[in-house]
Amino acid sequence: MPAGRLIAIGDIHGCLAAFEALLERIAPGPDDTLVLLGDYVDRGPDTRGVLDRMLTLRNACRLVPLMGNHELMMLQAFEDHWTAYEWLESGGRQTLASYGGKPSAVPAEHLEFIRSCRPFYETDGYFFVHANYDPQRSLDEQPPILLYWAHLHVIRPGPHRSGKTAVVGHTPQKTGEVLDLGYLLCLDTYCVGGQWLSAMEFPSRRLWQVDPEGRERRNTNPVADAGN
Ligand SMILES: [Mn+2]
Numbered sequence: 001m002p003a004g005r006l007i008a009i010g011d012i013h014g015c016l017a018a019f020e021a022l023l024e025r026i027a028p029g030p031d032d033t034l035v036l037l038g039d040y041v042d043r044g045p046d047t048r049g050v051l052d053r054m055l056t057l058r059n060a061c062r063l064v065p066l067m068g069n070h071e072l073m074m075l076q077a078f079e080d081h082w083t084a085y086e087w088l089e090s091g092g093r094q095t096l097a098s099y100g101g102k103p104s105a106v107p108a109e110h111l112e113f114i115r116s117c118r119p120f121y122e123t124d125g126y127f128f129v130h131a132n133y134d135p136q137r138s139l140d141e142q143p144p145i146l147l148y149w150a151h152l153h154v155i156r157p158g159p160h161r162s163g164k165t166a167v168v169g170h171t172p173q174k175t176g177e178v179l180d181l182g183y184l185l186c187l188d189t190y191c192v193g194g195q196w197l198s199a200m201e202f203p204s205r206r207l208w209q210v211d212p213e214g215r216e217r218r219n220t221n222p223v224a225d226a227g228n
Helices: 016-026 047-057 069-079 081-098 108-115 144-149
Strands: 006-009 033-036 062-065 126-128 165-168 184-186 197-202 207-210
Touching: 006 016, 016 047, 016 197, 016 207, 047 062, 047 081, 047 108, 069 081, 069 108, 069 144, 165 197
Parallel strands: 006 033, 033 062, 126 165, 165 184
Antiparallel strands: 006 197, 197 207
8 A cells, every 4th residue: 555645636627727736735745646537638728738747747646647538539539530529619629729729739648648547546445437437336347428428417326335435526516615425525626617626635535625726725615524
């Protein structure tokens, strides 16, 4: 077991200033595991900057980037131009703009990095996926429609059969508050919509939140802790 901290960050969506500000506060070190819950790209102003920052972050800590539906759409657009329109209309336009508007300006290193993102991550007490899960299936048997696409208000899963706590993103919490179902936490607190980018440490549930400009939230509502 790594001796460092276990921290997850919600959907970044090109919000570089918020991402930088969170990293400054967390100050991840070589023993820390930093799980990014997917959707680094699209909609926000600086996808290129976010991916560059993620690449350097690999040298600073144990970085665990999960695959989100926006990464899947972007990859598909680059592999099959017939699907590019769907991506562009889902925030890909802003992604492309961050590379000067040219698909050819997206470095191969960025696409390779996105391709290397994982479908899930699991520890003794927790599991991390981008969107959703089937409570009765093991993590390596989860259908992609749940892992990457199904919003929590469409399919609200029960506790996973493993007994582990689920940590997810993808379903924007438009109030800006972390969704806490006890057995499930959703850290997508809608930064790209003007709310907060959230990071949470486990098992302490220490919460950091910053706005799209990187200003820290001072009146953070307490999230129910693990029973003490
Ligand atoms: Mn998503």
